Amino acid sequence: MTKKLSELRKGEKAMIVRVNLNGLTRRRLFDLGFIPGTIVSVLFESPLGDPVAYLVRDTIIALRKDESEKIEVELIN
Amino acid sequence: MFGRKTKNQNLNFVQIEILPSRKTKVVALAGNPNTGKSTIFNRLTGLKQHTGNWPGKTVSRAEGEFILNDEKFLLIDLPGTYSLLSTSEDEEIARDFILFGNPDATVIVCDASALERNLNLAFQIMQITNRCLLCINLIDEAKRKGIEIDKDVLEKELGIPVIFTNARSGEGIDELKEKIYAIANRIIKPNPRKIHLRKEIQEKVDKLKPLIEKAFPGIYSSEWIALRLLEGDKKIRAAVENGNLLEMINKGLENGNGELK
Ligand SMILES: Nc1nc2c(ncn2[C@@H]2O[C@H](COP(=O)(O)OP(=O)(O)OP(=O)(O)O)[C@@H](O)[C@H]2O)c(=O)[nH]1
Ligand SMILES: [Mg+2]
Numbered sequence: 645m646t647k648k649l650s651e652l653r654k655g656e657k658a659m660i661v662r663v664n665l666n667g668l669t670r671r672r673l674f675d676l677g678f679i680p681g682t683i684v685s686v687l688f689e690s691p692l693g694d695p696v697a698y699l700v701r702d703t704i705i706a707l708r709k710d711e712s713e714k715i716e717v718e719l720i721n
Numbered sequence: 722m723f724g725r726k727t728k729n730q731n732l733n734f735v736q737i738e739i740l741p742s743r744k745t746k747v748v749a750l751a752g753n754p755n756t757g758k759s760t761i762f763n764r765l766t767g768l769k770q771h772t773g774n775w776p777g778k779t780v781s782r783a784e785g786e787f788i789l790n791d792e793k794f795l796l797i798d799l800p801g802t803y804s805l806l807s808t809s810e811d812e813e814i815a816r817d818f819i820l821f822g823n824p825d826a827t828v829i830v831c832d833a834s835a836l837e838r839n840l841n842l843a844f845q846i847m848q849i850t851n852r853c854l855l856c857i858n859l860i861d862e863a864k865r866k867g868i869e870i871d872k873d874v875l876e877k878e879l880g881i882p883v884i885f886t887n888a889r890s891g892e893g894i895d896e897l898k899e900k901i902y903a904i905a906n907r908i909i910k911p912n913p914r915k916i917h918l919r920k921e922i923q924e925k926v927d928k929l930k931p932l933i934e935k936a937f938p939g940i941y942s943s944e945w946i947a948l949r950l951l952e953g954d955k956k957i958r959a960a961v962e963n964g965n966l967l968e969m970i971n972k973g974l975e976n977g978n979g980e981l982k
Contacts, residue, residue, distance in 0.1 A: 667953070671804075671807040671952075674807075675804035675806060675807050675841060677838050677841075701835060701837060701838040702834055703753075703835055
């Protein structure tokens with residue numbers, strides 16, 4: 645069962661399954677390392693919950709909800 | 722698509738030389754954010770560019786001179802960038818210089834602990850220039866984490882020289898200098914592994930490239946421009962259609978020009 649990356653909570657880990665975006669935004673997320681098959685985890689959440697800092701391919705990248713809710717992930721224990 | 726205006730452009734446009742005199746060879750430092758580009762710049766030039774996470778983030782291009790075997794080189798320190806394809810605004814300076822500045826050598830600076838991620842940009846740079854080398858920096862950090870990198874395999878797979886450096890201690894810097902010298906002077910001719918486009922895309926690129934080169938004589942990176950057009954990049958398309966592409970590029974290159982130190 646997949647969920648949205650935006651639903652991932654601090655300390656949780658997941659694998660990216662799909663990026664439901666098109667064009668330049670999709671390309672951008674790929675260039676930042678959000679590629680299907682990649683493991684991501686939540687490092688910090690800003691006080692209002694947006695943006696959120698993710699650890700992805702050994703680098704910290706912050707995403708806004710607009711993007712993170714378009715990324716489908718599968719939880720890993 | 723841009724046949725109409727071609728004639729005018731041929732009269733009006735001369736490729737403006739980006740750097741006043743190209744007698745001096747130009748070397749660019751490119752790479753993902755925070756990989757140690759400015760630290761390497763300081764090592765090579767003896768200057769003191771700000772470095773570090775804060776306030777060291779490089780936002781404009783810095784230039785400095787350095788001498789190798791009695792030859793003077795101009796070194797360009799670029800802001801960090803993740804991509805040449807999907808650029809955020811603060812990455813455009815770096816992108817434009819890599820694409821259109823026509824450096825004699827491009828040093829792709831990588832973080833040894835995040836090599837896979839860093840190779841994304843490396844492949845994009847290898848696509849547009851053969852005169853490049855991979856500088857795997859922060860090698861001390863990687864060693865500390867138990868990461869081992871097989872240099873020979875990487876060199877073979879990528880087709881470009883690979884050098885390990887610790888810019889803080891200076892380890893590997895002499896070898897880096899040697900390789901920069903050899904590439905800029907065409908003593909070593911790297912043969913970077915290119916990404917093959919899908920056949921139908923390659924065919925379109927092959928059609929567009931000569932048109933772009935005809936409309937904008939002397940332009941660099943025409944394949945990259947063709948790909949931007951195919952991907953529907955509005956800015957590039959407008960600049961091609963109204964004939965302002967070279968102006969846009971040159972303006973971009975000037976804007977990125979930080980103080981000459
Ligand atoms: N341990 C270690 N630290 C390094 C090395 N190279 C650079 N650093 C440190 O890494 C941090 C970032 O270095 P910079 O040179 O500012 O990185 P940059 O690539 O110019 O960063 P941007 O311009 O923001 O993209 C600084 O604190 C440097 O001292 C290295 O080889 N080993
Ligand atoms: Mg810098």
